[in-house]
Amino acid sequence: MSRKEDYPLVSIITVNYRQAAETLKMLKTIADSGYPNLEVIVVDNGALSDKTVAYREAYPDARVIVCKRNLGFAGGNNLGIKAASGKYLYFLNNDTALTSSSIMPLVEEFEKDESLGAASPKIRYYYTPEIIQYAGFSPIHPYTGRNKAIGKNQKDNKEYDCIMPTYSTHGAAMMVSREVIEKVGMMHEGFFLYYEELDWCAAIRRAGFEIRYIGDALVYHKESASTGKQSPLKSYYMTRNRILFMKRNFALPQFILFYTYFTFTVLPKELLKNTVKARFNNLKAVVNGFLDGLWRPA
Template sequence: MLSEVKEHPSLLVVIVNYRTGKLTIDCLHSLVGEIQALPNTKVVVVDNNSGDQSVEQIETAINSQQWQDWVTLIPSDYNGGFAYGNNLAIRPALASADKPDYILLLNPDTQVRSDALKYLINFMNEHPHVGIAGSRLEDPDGTPQRSAFRFPTIWSELDSGLRLGIISKILGPKIIAPPVSDSTCQTDWIAGASMIIRREVFESIGLLDEQYFMYYEELDFCLQANRAGWSCWYVPESRVVHLVGQSSGVTLTKERPKRRPKYWFDSRKRFFVKNYGWLYAVLTDILWLTGFCLWKIRSFFQRKADNDPPYLLQDFLFNSVIFKFTN
């Protein structure tokens, strides 16, 4: 399963845009220096049927900046979600005569710091047993964001709903988001905002699961890779600015997030049912709901600020596996 290490490996960067044309152009600007340092790098921008001026804006930028040699734009006439958009670029690349050695999934709301891609490539070259690696994501001021995670369990779902310090401490090894590491380390999965994948991983497990519209698809992909024997690593030397939640508003961190869309709940449900079965999915729902109800009671009496998305409890219940069984 180990890959042959090339002296000058090829890299395909895939950026999926949805109504973030200006951010995508800024992301491409940040890649110019990386392209010069890694000449075997190509970029494909997929527009997921934005329906605004994104295609025209990006096309104009490519032409005016003379990026045609390394950037290709694919305007899709259908918005099938994050996995679908990435697969539009990955599928033909894997079927071509000149297959890329690595594929980097990069969000349009990112800007890469100097040598960010080079650090990822070097790490993958030096560790041929590693299938996936991710960058350190950070705010524009350099504040790190949590981007290396553990696989979710029933206990992490309880902790997510309950939010009680002593329980979080007891469940420390089970919580999804451990503290940000300053060192390169192995992890279960990493955020898809900047995720490099060895070509052989796709050959082992296939493409991203397009049944996920948005969210949980990179988690699912890392789990399938893990089950196939590929490890996943966090590489903090590769630094990428991430302007969180610009496309969906779901993961905004500087303000109260918007109401969670149905596709978020559908993706969560699909992940647990697909990978652990219906019974386990029901248990995760029960524990999250129990924990969240206790949290709401405690926050009411302690007068804690409400920073949850609107209607979170109702939306979670009505989109849960439990509700499906009782209706």
Template structure:
């Protein structure tokens, strides 16, 4: 088997069906032998039944609870990696994507073009066709500055803020990056065997950054592949109240800095985060968000 595709869904029935249609259309002309796994996180919109009816060939894993993105992917990944003959590669794909013709094959070819490449991701665009950053440099102190403090626009769209030049996306050649967005991640199975699965301490946000960091630390290259174009509608599967999303985001960011940055940089990062959250707390009028920022501020101070 060349490829196993994993899609995790939660209350995005129509988007997931669209994602599967475009994926299967692309796989049909790719020349790849592939299986598609869908993990449904106890959706209330009959996603699992609709997917089973429309795509009976899908290996459907219907969870009885919302496991989140990380545990949902890991559930399928364990099944794939524990099989007697794992595929050469595994492709993690968001349920709010539309695969453009040739994208899957372009990713697969780039992944195996060099023995050094362990992870690849696609070029992304939004639903209206506009540009979307698909890959970034690992977050450091400069990104935190941009997050909280006034910054010239030219720096926001630059390497100062972890962005790669748009000209690279417009080219034909894959280019080296630190990490790709979790919307499209294709990995060698041997990389998964070597580095492990997603870290389940990250319920939501930063999980793909953490995994890419571990992959690069293990000596593998990570590439963005411009010839592989995927439309990423973005954020449709989150569906959370904003305070909960904010809590998950900053809890994960603190965890990421602690795990991968040297102690001195983590100390500076948590102070910057604490001060930035205090500034937001002062400006915020929503009571629920104020409470969330207060909790996060105390967490950052004591981290």
């Protein structure tokens, strides 16, 4: 029988933002993974009170970092990185649920290939568990700033039970090696919320590492539990950070073409859609995100 020490240490890092009930549910699923050598780090971001006792009831060995400031997704995960000891760091949204294949297939792929820098499992929707959310990402188009989630909203018929290169991991569930973080650095905290993993993956590729989708691994995701599917907060950061990502990762001529497209195609469409649906707070958030994305330094 293999010993715990025979397996590389994996640090699970999850960030909670005033969604303790969701985080507790997620922690209780960690045992389902069956992986024998784990450390679990909960970053309680923008905490109003210390819920360490509750988290440890759900997962007794959890290390809890209570942060009274809201540092956002990137800042919260970076706190977890600083505390982690694992050879591999597994970033999981607090609204995910683990399965018996959530960890081991990822670790096995990393152990086989030192060129692998980051990887994500197949992600299916928690409430419609046969439907895929993510089976890899296509590249970002240099002029539209758009890409596609491969397999999204398709029934899982095992077509994506494979390992393949992907443009980016998915922020809900992504494993990164410690070696990569030491070479590339942590997530860029200027994003605060959304696009951090895309930006991080761009830096990882530039450092010469590969990014893969591991279809033998599976995680379920409830999606947008913290921000809401149509919240002004999400509208603001998705708008601002799309612009910021393009500014940081594409050459100036490409960015100018992207910004022209965004200004005269995407922005009018978003303004019209939110006006027709009387989502005036979202409308304001889109405008503010557009302006802040233009002027915010990369």
